[in-house]
Amino acid sequence: MDAVLSRVYPAFSISISYSNISTCENSLSQPIRPPLMARTYMHLLRATNSVGGDKIYPKHLKFAKRNREPQSRNSHPRKGSLNLPRKTDAVNLEVSPHRAVSAVRLMRIELGGAFADLLNEKGKGSGNNEMGYVERTLGFRTRDLDDRDLRLVTDIVGGTIRWRRYLDHLIMSLCHEENMFRGMEPLLLQILRIGFYEIVKLEMPPYAVVDENVRLAKAALRPGAGNLVNGILRKLVLLKEKNSLPLPKLEGNDRAQARVLAILYSHPVWMVRRWTKYLGQEEAIRLMMWNNSNPSFSLRANRRKGFTRDDLMMRLKTLKVPHEPSLHLDDFVRIGTGMQIVIQAGLLKEGLVVSLVDPHPGETIIDCCAAPGGKTLFMASLLSQKGMVSAIDVNNGRLRILKETAKLQGVDDVITFIHADLRIFSEKNPVKSDKVLLDAPCSGLGVLSKRPDLRWNKKLEDMEQLKNLQDDLLNAAALLVKPGGVLVYSTCSIDPEENEKRVAAFLLSHPDFRIEPADGYVPPDFITESGFYFSNPLKHSLDGSFAARLVRS
């Protein structure tokens, strides 16, 4: 029952412990700052703020505390702003459930740092508490979501996050004044973003969208909020009908153009500038369009194990995961949602980076940054119970997930789990292995289509920190390779600074290592002139990823 994901990372292999998560832009841009959080949504923050150990909106939280007025239910009639869970059994049938759930998920992601991709899967990440969050945030429950509602929530949440900058530009342009936008309460802003996204990007029937979002604002906030949503959305509908949305023109110098592109394609300015520098403006635009497209995943049936595409499709059907056969590749099946189900069913094996490691029975392998473990598990299964994979990770929680999955998949007998910082471990343990994989923490710039929130959480400064960390980890990993052994360095980034340039810097200080071209390990289409593995979203319609095979003399 093997399937191979035809890209380096699954959607959930996400957390980069070293990133500073922040929703504020870097100084290169003139950002549309998110509105001040004048009210607290502590139940959202408490529930989800610990992801990655970083806090979202710190300044705004301080602001909220400093300005807190004496709390009294009577003096705060707005719904959705109180910390205490409300007790109500009432199910609101007036409000469309998918919009209510989308608004609350967006609040959780933006205020609480919950991950968009985990939240998008049915019943996972958000768990069975979904209605609890809805009730505490909006003050009422809705009926449970059916499959169609869930698909809409996935579309709306993912799209609204991706297009946030573009939507905020439009919303701000249609507010009477900038301060109105900046001071807008978070829930009201999410409702407007949903309405704008539905009208402009999903092209849903506009007056129905207006009606539904007005209803949501009235029920979740107050009648005045509904009137405001009504006024702004109607303005938008008129402008859209006249084909005159207030969007900036692409003109001026490079910096000015980057700012415009950042709005039109909804990315941080620093990313636009970086890609324009590396790829040229045209390719940078294509890349942003890819990042904004709806993600799909390709699974490959592992024929070597006698598992055909029909078998794979049968399993997906049983698991109720919507899928379709690839038009171009015989063994491939494409799925849009349901990746969590695929992973839990143990149906997924990580592909091409592991092909570059090329594990054989009897070998010793160290997976230096192993969790949550897609590659460890695949490598372990290739050992046929002979040999050992040492799975190291600094994050104990993620390592625990790996342990549990290894047990479920029956490969835990060939894995040693090591909770350690690689840099310290490699100094203290003079072990030498046949193969070492360093799947390094990275910016994730190759997987932005699957991680809609990631672009807003990354800053230019993170890139410098990551480079240093990657260098340190490469140096540490090299200590674990025996003479004649292999070191594979991989990332899910398309940024040369994290890929080719890290390898070049490493080789300068490690003359005993040389590049072994990826020929013979991965399909030729994925091999660069320098012999590296590289999947390019613009060329392969897959997530971006990189790997280098380095052999020690």
Ligand SMILES: C[S@@+](CC[C@H](N)C(=O)[O-])C[C@H]1O[C@@H](n2cnc3c(N)ncnc32)[C@H](O)[C@@H]1O
């Ligand atoms: C890109 S993820 C690895 C994904 C994993 N290889 C897989 O296929 O599922 C990077 C991992 O590196 C770990 N990490 C970061 N710094 C580390 C360090 N100094 N030592 C060991 N692990 C580290 C993170 O906890 C994270 O789990």
